[in-house]
Amino acid sequence: MSTIEIEGLHKSFGALEVLRGIDLAVEPGEVVCVIGPSGSGKSTLLRCVNLLEEPTAGTIRVAGVEVTDPDCDIDAVRRGIGMVFQQFNLFGHLTVRENVTIAQRRVLKRGRAEADRIAAENLRRVGLTEKAGAYPAQLSGGQQQRAAIARSLAMSPRLMLFDEPTSALDPELVGEVLAVMRALADEGMTMLVVTHEMAFAREVANRVVFMDAGVIVEQGPPAEVFGRPREERTREFLHRVLEPTRVRPGD
Numbered sequence: 001m002s003t004i005e006i007e008g009l010h011k012s013f014g015a016l017e018v019l020r021g022i023d024l025a026v027e028p029g030e031v032v033c034v035i036g037p038s039g040s041g042k043s044t045l046l047r048c049v050n051l052l053e054e055p056t057a058g059t060i061r062v063a064g065v066e067v068t069d070p071d072c073d074i075d076a077v078r079r080g081i082g083m084v085f086q087q088f089n090l091f092g093h094l095t096v097r098e099n100v101t102i103a104q105r106r107v108l109k110r111g112r113a114e115a116d117r118i119a120a121e122n123l124r125r126v127g128l129t130e131k132a133g134a135y136p137a138q139l140s141g142g143q144q145q146r147a148a149i150a151r152s153l154a155m156s157p158r159l160m161l162f163d164e165p166t167s168a169l170d171p172e173l174v175g176e177v178l179a180v181m182r183a184l185a186d187e188g189m190t191m192l193v194v195t196h197e198m199a200f201a202r203e204v205a206n207r208v209v210f211m212d213a214g215v216i217v218e219q220g221p222p223a224e225v226f227g228r229p230r231e232e233r234t235r236e237f238l239h240r241v242l243e244p245t246r247v248r249p250g251d
């Protein structure tokens, strides 16, 4: 069973048609990176998976459960999905440890000792053991995002959705968050990642999906999409985003 199965997904905001017939499956343990120009519908696609956006048409199943069915218990489905946003959305008045335990305690009804143990385990995973007692404002952006990832992981998700998790970070902090994501991928976490980090997509993804104007233009293994793109639109996009970063010695 695929972890995510999307068929014929359409999404409009008023007259604006943002997703125009998306078919996509994500298999267990797969890392799928969605790339494409700004405004192409990448975040909207991701947000439809856990119904943060209500699809206009189409079906979405997560681990076999049809989330687009009005009778679906979406809260139960969301408990199995970790979502990491561009903005870290930590509670400023809670310590890092409390941020990581609060949903475990309230939603999963774990006792304090167990929630603390799981928080410690996941803060270690993201390299934040030393910061458990700190408040978000005392952390760098990269550390805040790693805390947000630990908070998601503590809910034992079967699937993680990442919506441009490094876009709000200073460039020198991007690497530490990508390293945590890379480790998760290596551990076999199923991940759907919207990203502008082409090197990450190329090196970590099992499959790269290129979106433009609300459709999937092409998808395939990174070596194919980056190395031998079939579609002109993909070639143009990659040329545009990869070219400026190529700095020649002496420039």
Ligand SMILES: Nc1ncnc2c1ncn2[C@@H]1O[C@H](COP(=O)(O)OP(=O)(O)OP(=O)(O)O)[C@@H](O)[C@H]1O
Binding pocket: 013, 016, 018, 036, 037, 038, 039, 040, 041, 042, 043, 044, 045
């Ligand atoms: N809640 C909303 N209401 C109205 N329009 C929206 C809403 N959310 C997104 N849009 C519009 O839908 C289009 C696609 O947005 P989306 O954020 O999915 O694109 P994206 O590919 O993720 O872009 P970026 O890479 O810049 O984040 C944009 O034109 C955006 O303005």
